[in-house]
Structures are given as C-alpha cells and as structure tokens.
Amino acid sequence: xxxxxxxxxxxxxxxxxFSAKGPQxxxxxxxxxxxxxxxxxxxxxxxxxxxxTKEYLGKEDASGKxxxxxxxxxxxxxxxxxxxxxxxxxxxxxxxxxxxxPMQLVDVERLFGGERVIFYFLSESRVDFRELVKTxxxxxxxxxxxxxxxxxxxxxxxxxxxxxxxxxxxxxHLTEMPPVSMKxxxxxxxxxxxxxxSGRCGRLKCCxxxxxxxxxxxxxxxxxxxxxxxxxxxxxxxxxxxxxxxxILVSFEDHRRILVDSADIITVISGGSxxxxxxxxxxxxxxxxxx
Numbered sequence: 376x377x378x379x380x381x382x383x384x385x386x387x388x389x390x391x392x393f394s395a396k397g398p399q400x401x402x403x404x405x406x407x408x409x410x411x412x413x414x415x416x417x418x419x420x421x422x423x424x425x426x427x428t429k430e431y432l433g434k435e436d437a438s439g440k441x442x443x444x445x446x447x448x449x450x451x452x453x454x455x456x457x458x459x460x461x462x463x464x465x466x467x468x469x470x471x472x473x474x475x476x477p478m479q480l481v482d483v484e485r486l487f488g489g490e491r492v493i494f495y496f497l498s499e500s501r502v503d504f505r506e507l508v509k510t511x512x513x514x515x516x517x518x519x520x521x522x523x524x525x526x527x528x529x530x531x532x533x534x535x536x537x538x539x540x541x542x543x544x545x546x547x548h549l550t551e552m553p554p555v556s557m558k559x560x561x562x563x564x565x566x567x568x569x570x571x572x573s574g575r576c577g578r579l580k581c582c583x584x585x586x587x588x589x590x591x592x593x594x595x596x597x598x599x600x601x602x603x604x605x606x607x608x609x610x611x612x613x614x615x616x617x618x619x620x621x622x623i624l625v626s627f628e629d630h631r632r633i634l635v636d637s638a639d640i641i642t643v644i645s646g647g648s649x650x651x652x653x654x655x656x657x658x659x660x661x662x663x664x665x666x
Contacts, residue, residue, distance in 0.1 A: 380441065381428050382409055384418035386484035386493070386532065388546055390432055392424045395441040408449055408487065411439040415488025417453055432550070453487060460485045467494055467511060476507050481524065482532045491518040495532060498523055527552050530576035537574065544581050545574075555579040559587045562594065562618070593618045598643045605642040606635050 377394040380401055384391065393409050395401065405420040418441075422428065445453075464483040471480055478496040485492050492515055496502075504521050511519045524532070531545040545552065560572050560583055574580040594616065598604050602613050604625060611627035621637045 379424035381421045381424050381432070382407065382418040382439075382441070383421055384409055384411060384416045385413070386482060386495075387528075388531070390421070390550060391438050392429060392432060393418070393439045393441045399444075401441070401444075406445040406449075408442045408445055409439050410442055414486045414490030415442070417445065417449075417487045449487075456485050456487060456489075463492055463515065466514065470510055470514070471496075471507065474507055474510065476502060476504060478502050478504070478523075481529050489517060491520055493520045493522055495522050495524050495528070497526070497529060527576045527578060530574065534575035537580075538571075539582075543575055545576075549581060553581055553584040555581060555584050559583045559590075562587070562590050590618050593621065597621065597623055597637060598640065603644040604635075604640055605644065607639045607641065608633055608635065 377396050378400065379392055379394050382391055382393045383389070389411075391411065393411075401407065401420045403420055403422055407418050407420060409416050409418040443449075460483050463485060464480065467483060468480050471478060477500070478498040480494060480496050482495045483492060484495070492511075494511070502521075502523065508519045508521060527545060530543065534543045534546060537543045555578070557567070557579070560567060560579065563583065563586065565572055565583065572580055572583065597616050597618065598613050600613050600616060604611060604613055604623070606625060608625070608631075609627050609629075611625040611631075611633075613623050614626050614632070615624035617623070617634065622634050623637070623640070624632060625635050626632050
C-alpha cells in the first residue's frame with residue numbers, strides 16, 4: 376500500500392495529497408519532485424496524509440505522485456528554471472505591451488518539467504488573450520496558460536511578511552480567502568485606521584476573521600448595549616461590553632459607571648422577558664460571517 380503525504384507545490388502554493396510507492400518514508404520539509412495534474416513539479420512535504428487532512432484539503436483533483444527526493448541535479452534544474460522565469464516575465468511583459476492587451480502581468484511560473492508556462496495577470500475586465508497565447512507559445516515553444524487573478528491572489532504571489540512579523544497567511548496555510556468585514560474589526564475593538572487593519576493586498580486582514588466566531592459567541596452571552604439590567608450594585612443601563620473579559624459597563628440611576636462581571640448580573644430586563652444569572656444558558660447560535 377502506497378504511503379500518502381500532504382505536499383505543497385507550485386507558485387500559488389497549492390496543497391494536495393500525493394502518494395509514494397515503495398518503502399521510502401518522507402519527513403516534513405523534504406524537497407521532492409512530484410507529478411501533479413499539471414505536470415512535473417517541485418514540492419515540499421508537509422505531513423503524512425490521513426482522514427483529517429483529507430477533510431481539510433477537500434479537493435479530489437489535488438492529488439498526484441511523489442517521484443523522488445530532490446537531488447543536486449534537480450536543484451540545478453530548479454535554479455535554471457527560476458532564471459528562465461525571469462526572462463519569460465520580461466519577454467511576456469514586452470509582448471503584452473506590443474500587442475496592447477489590457478492586462479497587468481504579475482508573475483510567471485514555469486513548471487519544473489517544462490510542460491507549460493503560466494502567466495498570472497490582473498485586469499479590470501475579461502480579456503481576449505487568444506492571439507497573445509499563440510504569440511507566446513511560438514516564442515517559448517511550450518504550452519501557455521493565462522490565469523487572471525484577484526488583488527488578494529497578487530499578495531499571495533508577491534507578499535512576504537505581514538505586520539505581525541510572520542509570513543503572510545495567504546501564502547503559507549490559507550486554502551481559501553475568508554470573507555472579512557468592518558463589523559469584525561469593530562467587535563474586536565481593533566483600530567479602524569485602514570492603514571492598520573489592511574493587509575499587503577490592501578484589503579481587510581484575513582486574521583480579523585480567525586477569532587470572530589469566538590467573539591460572537593461570547594458577545595451573545597452578554598446583555599446587549601442599551602438593555603436595562605439588575606445587578607448586585609443596583610439597576611442600570613448597559614453602555615458597553617468587554618467581550619473577552621465577560622463584563623459590561625453599566626450606567627446606574629445615580630450616574631455611577633461600573634464595570635460589572637457577568638456573574639454579578641441578576642436579571643436582564645428586556646420588555647416582558649427576563650434572563651437571570653441562575654437560568655441555564657442556551658448555546659449561542661452559530662456566528663454568521665458577514666460578507
């Protein structure tokens with residue numbers, strides 16, 4: 376039975392489940408030559424594949440075979456391939472300008488085995504690039520593939536490190552770009568300065584999405600802002616929430632403002648219904664991600 380591993384491969388850092396024949400075992404970080412649905416590629420072993428990783432990957436077509444551990448000759452071929460990618464980028468950019476095709480070339484990927492050259496580009500609209508493909512195919516004498524990408528994909532290709540000092544999430548572990556909204560930033564009391572909450576792509580940082588469900592769940596356990604509550608300190612109105620601390624800021628009838636722990640809330644007054652701290656709390660509804 377073939378051993379299976381999760382492999383990261385390609386310029387876009389695809390993830391797939393690849394099988395390896397024979398008794399050889401691979402370790403995390405091993406550089407390997409693989410055969411994917413695109414052709415012969417350079418890859419990196421991330422971990423052994425199992426049912427959990429299969430569920431995470433969720434793609435039936437993202438699979439292939441591990442051909443061998445990369446050797447010195449492979450390293451030499453890879454280095455030469457990088458140089459040819461740079462040449463292809465410059466040549467492709469000149470051709471695009473000459474043919475006046477409305478696109479911005481972002482990056483070029485030449486597969487390790489040379490089966491195809493992929494041009495990644497940005498454009499505000501759909502582009503008819505059939506003639507461009509014919510010209511490039513004649514120039515490079517190989518199969519040409521044009522891939523239109525979005526602004527976040529550009530960051531995935533070009534960005535290196537985020538404000539946190541770590542490699543940006545989009546080119547390390549994210550397989551999908553999660554929807555992120557200003558609501559998430561406001562709930563987490565993040566700075567609303569666009570320069571501080573925007574990632575390398577210029578959009579809201581993906582990491583704002585990571586803890587949103589937890590914040591939303593905790594928020595549902597606290598009385599809403601504007602509700603009247605009866606606490607051990609008296610009766611007052613909720614004017615703010617400290618979600619992670621599970622506390623609320625209450626303005627009392629005598630104009631005092633006190634930060635009250637959720638355990639000190641006796642009753643939440645909301646119309647005719649009340650919720651007391653002694654009542655069993657029902658699980659919060661699943662947090663909905665805002666578009």
